[in-house]
Amino acid sequence: MCLDALLVAAAARLTAAGSPSARLDAEVLLCHVLGVDRTWLYTWGDRAAEPAVIERFETLLARREAGEPVAYLTGEREFWGLRLATEPSTLIPRPDTETLVAAALEQATAATGRLLDLGTGTGAIALAFASERPEWTVLGVDLRPEAVALARRNAARLGITNAAFCQSDWFSVLATAERFALIVSNPPYLADDDPHLARGDVRFEPVTALVAGDDGLADLNYLVRTARGHLAASGWLLLEHGAEQGAAVRQALAEAGYQEVASRRDLAGHERVTLGAWPGR
């Protein structure tokens, strides 16, 4: 069987299994098995598939049919043009989160400064920012040591040297006087009964990366209250949140004394990021 025919059959199986991106999934998995990119696959699709390739592809396909995320099967996902290793210990980086990176870069007007990324996971936000602002110093923290190790590996494989990572329960590892020009976070923000938890990739991701109390607002509210103590005067706090949580986060920021509070929309038009400046008191 040629590679093209293998792909057509695989895409049909994944469509039947309910994948919303069946053809793309099949291409990405086959590229992973072959160790090639998609351009190669489009060029050489008429080549015969080796039996060993078919066997390895079949194994991955069966796991994908059972719903496992492609990024966990291949062990990587692209974010902000960076190829990041992924693991089931933390969230797979989402395109929505690029809205937070773009907003942080907009606020990074000084030539140099410090950025703190809370709940860094793969290091996606920290590394994207660090790659764009080599003169800034970035610190990413996560509660889970596996995520910290993963973020460090990602920094090393990308050759990004202005980002460091350590384990911390939000701000706990920081000295009281430590201050940042920018604090960013994509914290857990789903309510424990959110229907998204039973759908798609989310079913396979750790609850520690997804769910927060108080209808999903507990961590967001905690970060709003606590970040004030670690922001430099006129520093910015930028938070990713659910599409329906913008108003609640704006209110929390305004009540806590932040100024210039505003939200940014993602590519789908949903309010996704809310930010505020800390006047410094």
Ligand SMILES: C[S@@+](CC[C@H](N)C(=O)[O-])C[C@H]1O[C@@H](n2cnc3c(N)ncnc32)[C@H](O)[C@@H]1O
């Ligand atoms: C929604 S994921 C975001 C991961 C990554 N920043 C991204 O955008 O792809 C939330 C992350 O927060 C981490 N986390 C949860 N509670 C935490 C806490 N108390 N302190 C630090 N990190 C925490 C989780 O382990 C997880 O990696």
